[in-house]
Amino acid sequence: MSTDLDATRIVRSWLRTDEHESADRLLDNVLALLDATPQHRAPWPVRRFAHMNSYAKLAVAAVAVVAVALVGINLLPRSSSSVGGAGPAPSPSASPSATPTPLPSPSQSPASAGWPIGTLLDQRYPATTSSGVSISFQPPSKKWYTRQYSIETGQFPTASYAWIVFTDDIGEVATDPCHGKSMPVDGSSIDDLVAALATIPGMTAKKPVGADVGGHPAKVVELTVDPDPPCPMNQFWLYGQTSLYPNTVDSTLKLWITEVAGKRFVIHTDQAGDNPQVEHEIQQIVDSIQFE
Amino acid sequence: MDTDLVVRAQRGDKAAYARIATEIADRHLAVARRILRDLDLAEDATQQALLSVWQDLPQLRDPARFEAWSYRLLVRACYSESRKQRRWAPNLRLLPSDEAIAADDLSSVVDRDQLERGFRHLSIDHRAVVVLHHYLDLPLDRVAEILGIPVGTAHSRLHHAMRGLRAALDADARSPVQEVAR
Numbered sequence: 001m002s003t004d005l006d007a008t009r010i011v012r013s014w015l016r017t018d019e020h021e022s023a024d025r026l027l028d029n030v031l032a033l034l035d036a037t038p039q040h041r042a043p044w045p046v047r048r049f050a051h052m053n054s055y056a057k058l059a060v061a062a063v064a065v066v067a068v069a070l071v072g073i074n075l076l077p078r079s080s081s082s083v084g085g086a087g088p089a090p091s092p093s094a095s096p097s098a099t100p101t102p103l104p105s106p107s108q109s110p111a112s113a114g115w116p117i118g119t120l121l122d123q124r125y126p127a128t129t130s131s132g133v134s135i136s137f138q139p140p141s142k143k144w145y146t147r148q149y150s151i152e153t154g155q156f157p158t159a160s161y162a163w164i165v166f167t168d169d170i171g172e173v174a175t176d177p178c179h180g181k182s183m184p185v186d187g188s189s190i191d192d193l194v195a196a197l198a199t200i201p202g203m204t205a206k207k208p209v210g211a212d213v214g215g216h217p218a219k220v221v222e223l224t225v226d227p228d229p230p231c232p233m234n235q236f237w238l239y240g241q242t243s244l245y246p247n248t249v250d251s252t253l254k255l256w257i258t259e260v261a262g263k264r265f266v267i268h269t270d271q272a273g274d275n276p277q278v279e280h281e282i283q284q285i286v287d288s289i290q291f292e
Numbered sequence: 293m294d295t296d297l298v299v300r301a302q303r304g305d306k307a308a309y310a311r312i313a314t315e316i317a318d319r320h321l322a323v324a325r326r327i328l329r330d331l332d333l334a335e336d337a338t339q340q341a342l343l344s345v346w347q348d349l350p351q352l353r354d355p356a357r358f359e360a361w362s363y364r365l366l367v368r369a370c371y372s373e374s375r376k377q378r379r380w381a382p383n384l385r386l387l388p389s390d391e392a393i394a395a396d397d398l399s400s401v402v403d404r405d406q407l408e409r410g411f412r413h414l415s416i417d418h419r420a421v422v423v424l425h426h427y428l429d430l431p432l433d434r435v436a437e438i439l440g441i442p443v444g445t446a447h448s449r450l451h452h453a454m455r456g457l458r459a460a461l462d463a464d465a466r467s468p469v470q471e472v473a474r
Contacts, residue, residue, distance in 0.1 A: 011426055012427075021318060026338055026339045033343065039349060040347045232417075235415060
């Protein structure tokens with residue numbers, strides 16, 4: 001139906017619809033952060049802004065609601081004396097929503113924002129998955145912050161970077177990661193998922209080892225990306241189209257798989273390089289998990 | 293962009309940076325939104341990019357290249373934010389429309405839906421080329437400079453992307469449907 005010219009005209013017109021974005025709100029936030037954001041004067045290039053923690057002071061509050069929705073994790077400060085005085089708990093009726101959440105001004109008090117503004121503290125945080133599994137965990141340092149549906153540390157994509165995603169289960173594994181093709185995991189046991197993960201093309205799985213998560217028997221699977229992956233990492237879908245992919249070609253993925261109330265519970269971690277301290281902190285967070 | 297402002301901001305002049313940021317913020321947000329197709333992610337990407345501009349300005353060797361450099365930071369931020377658009381994003385599905393759609397409107401409605409789906413199938417690499425070229429009207433050599441790729445690669449990406457979008461437009465499924473959030 002369309003010639004190249006038609007397609008170009010339609011695309012150009014489509015790109016120009018709803019052309020009324022205003023960046024005033026985020027601009028205020030950025031300007032307010034300047035004092036706490038030193039410029040980089042090092043001779044080496046900077047790949048990602050180094051003061052993620054400062055940014056996270058905004059992001060934590062901004063993405064909190066969305067984070068709850070998208071990964072099914074619900075973080076609340078346990079102690080009302082923490083984070084400068086905790087804000088009110090979100091309504092229990094709050095439902096998953098992709099509605100943009102206003103970015104709070106850094107000058108807002110935690111109470112007015114309703115969410116801990118700042119990085120996660122080294123205190124215990126409760127979390128609830130979308131299927132109702134309640135856990136709590138404790139970051140071992142103040143280097144961790146929340147993002148949209150994960151907790152992260154360090155600067156992407158350096159070896160200091162890692163993230164942790166809590167999810168109820170992984171129901172599919174890739175058969176062709178670069179094309180988003182996948183197949184259902186055959187079976188509902190821990191070992192079924194362990195076996196399925198080892199079949200993902202382009203990934204190498206170490207022999208699974210036994211572990212313990214919050215008193216529940218678990219298996220740990222470690223996956224690494226094979227040399228010369230056939231597509232960029234952001235197109236290498238591990239669990240089917242638009243699921244998760246390794247953050248970098250140097251990523252080490254560790255998955256803790258356990259069962260809670262007869263259902264699998266998975267902790268997906270991704271460390272973007274070799275950093276023993278980060279690895280240790282990931283382990284500490286997993287070790288800190290308690291099922292409520 | 294006034295290079296004097298850029299030089300002042302490089303030296304740590306926050307007022308100069310504020311003027312720069314004010315000048316570019318809306319445009320950057322618009323570009324990020326078109327690449328990411330999500331306002332929430334676009335705001336995060338723009339904020340990240342604006343902070344990166346401030347932090348990395350001292351390392352910009354040629355202030356005259358500020359615009360291209362700042363768009364490069366923005367596209368990088370879009371890459372980072374795009375990692376969040378995954379399985380747990382709200383699902384969309386097609387439902388028969390309850391409302392009659394005027395014939396004149398049908399084509400444009402369907403075109404938009406088809407384009408949206410087609411565009412979301414493109415990688416961020418390809419989306420960036422389309423947006424920089426067809427939205428910002430930048431010539432492909434400038435697009436290539438911004439993205440740090442050869443001009444031939446920019447041409448190739450644009451060709452691939454437009455072929456995909458045209459295929460989306462030409463898709464046979466043209467029943468009167470509306471895309472709704474589940």
